[in-house]
Amino acid sequence: MERVIIVGGGLAGLRTAEALRAQGHTGGLTLVAGEPYPPYDRPPLSKAVLRGETGDTTVAADWEALGCELLLGRSATGLGEDLETTEGPLGFDGLVIxxxxxxxxxxxxxxxxxxxxxxxxxxxxAGLRTGARLVIIGAGWIGAEVATAATAAGCRVTVVEAADAPLAGAIGAEVGSRTAAWYAEAGVELRHGLKVASVRPGGLELAGGGSIEADVVLTAVGVRPETAWLEGSGLALENGVVADERLRTTRPGVYAVGDCAAWWSPRFGRRLRVEHWDTALNAPDVAAANLLGGERAYDAVPYFWSEQFGRMVQYAGHHPIADAMVWRGDPESGGWAVCWLAGDRLVGILTVNRPRDLLQGRRAIASGAFVDGARIADPAVAVKAA
Ligand code: FAD
Structure with missing residues (x-):
């Protein structure tokens, strides 16, 4: 293959470049990166960077050794025969989005x-000054992490959430409500069931009437896949770039990886779009292999973590296909978990300060083996195949 272009200079873009070289691509390699910086890690942005512990999360990479042309500050604007960019068209034989x-x-x-x-x-x-009134819209993963850092910085933090509980959209209100006490303990005011209509200078207006004053407002209500530039390209787009289990889009020679990819998961029998670091890290190996003529499926068990109010929260699997939920451990004890089952198979697990449960659960989900739901309710029993 003469020339491969990767569009997007995040973790998935970098990992694609590395995987292509590691798997024997000797032709041209170009990475088109809209941001002016080489690829950096995003998870520390809501953690160590906000705590002021680091200001640089660049991922170590030797671009010269990789033989990868890095076009920083250049954006793809469309896809036809060539890739259209802000600095003119680029021809390619293979493309990874x-x-x-x-x-x-x-x-x-x-x-x-x-x-x-x-x-x-x-x-x-810079806005997280002692005494500043910070209002965070959205009690999701990012909202909780920022609330953690901002209280440590001495801010007065209010979190406004439209649903009835934190994390309701991600893990359901029943499980999410178990995290509500964490906000109160940290001195964060959590106001749920309130929809924000608009942000105005000095605060925000609520949909049902009323307002909240703020010095700093953070909107953390989720993301949209960055695919607007592909409108009219002929690629199928549906909550992301549609891809099959080999990460092939609907156009031959064009692949999609990371947060923008909505790929077919054979394991879960549905299309998934996972906005987490582990997918950006690992899916590129599969896309690169297939672009170079392989026939690999990306059939991973999705995984992520979040650090909230001094707790390590970890998740693996895809719980929306579950038909039963098993609680494990007492929330008062500081460490607990939830296991989701579809029939007699584990399909999802969320753990709080129980990393061993997560590891075992992730393995059990990957193996697809029978799990005894009644037994794993006992936190003293390992979460593993029966
Ligand atoms: P991105 O990192 O978004 O990179 C895409 C790049 O493409 C961007 O640089 C963008 O500017 C560029 N781009 C977009 N459009 C164009 C275009 N048209 N032309 C050229 N370039 C373009 N995950 C976890 O599992 N655990 C965590 O604790 C965690 N914490 C997070 C905290 C924060 C604050 C954020 C933002 C994310 C966090 N994540 C976490 C998620 C994780 O960082 C993402 O899943 C991961 O960054 C996705 O990588 P990506 O390369 O697919 O996309």
Whole structure:
């Protein structure tokens, strides 16, 4: 293959370049990166960067040794016969789309922060002054992590959530409500069941009437896959770039990886789009292999972690296909877990300060073996195949 272009300079883009070289691609290799920085890690942006422990999360990479042309600050604008970019067209034989996702903003003319890029993190960090009133819209993963860092910085933090519990969209209100006490313990005011209509200078307006005053507003209500530039390209787009289990899009020679890819999961029998680090890290190996003529399926068990209010929360699997839920351990004890079962198979697990459960559960999900739901309710019993 003479020339491969990767679009998107995040973790998935970098990993694709590395995987292509590791798997024997000797032709041209170009990475088109919209941001002015080489690929960096995003998980620390809501953790160590906001705590002021680091300002640089660049992922170590030897671009010269990789033989990869790095076009920073250049964006793809369309896909026809060639890749259209802000600096003109680029021809290719193979293309990997790794354009990630962009945060959703709310209406209104008031200043609102989002947290996706290193620049976002630096700007937000500068606003986290002692005594500042920070209002975070959205009690999701990012909202909780920022609330953690902001309280440590001495801010007065309010989190406004439209659903009845934190994390309701991600893991359901029943499980999410178990995390509500964490906010109160940390001195964070959690106001759920409130929909924000708009952000105005000095605060925000609520949909049902009323307002909340704020010095700093962070909108953390989720992301959209970054695919607008592909409209009209002929590629199938449906909540991301549609790809099959080999990460092939609907156009031959074009692949999709990371947060922007909605790929077919043979394991779960549905299309998944996973906005987490582990997928951006590992899916590129499969896309690269297939672009170079292989026939590998990406059939991973999705995994992620989140650090909230001094707790390590980890998740593996895909619980929406479950028909039963098993609690494991007492939330008061500081460490607990939830196991989701479909019939007699484990399909999802969420753990709080129980990393061993997570490891065992992830293995049990991957193996697809029979699990005894009654037994794994006992936190003293290993979460593994029966
Ligand atoms: P991205 O990292 O979004 O990279 C895509 C890149 O493509 C961007 O640089 C973008 O500017 C560029 N781009 C977009 N459009 C174009 C275009 N048209 N032309 C050229 N370039 C373009 N995951 C976890 O599992 N655990 C965590 O604790 C965790 N914490 C997180 C904290 C924060 C603050 C954020 C934002 C994410 C976190 N994640 C976490 C998620 C994880 O970081 C993402 O899943 C991962 O970054 C996705 O990588 P990606 O390469 O697919 O996309």
């Amino acid at each position: 790794a354009t990630g996702a962009s945060p959703i903003r709310l209406p209104g003319d008031g200043p609102q922060h989002v947290l996706r890029s290193i620049d976002d993190a630096r700007t937000l960090r």
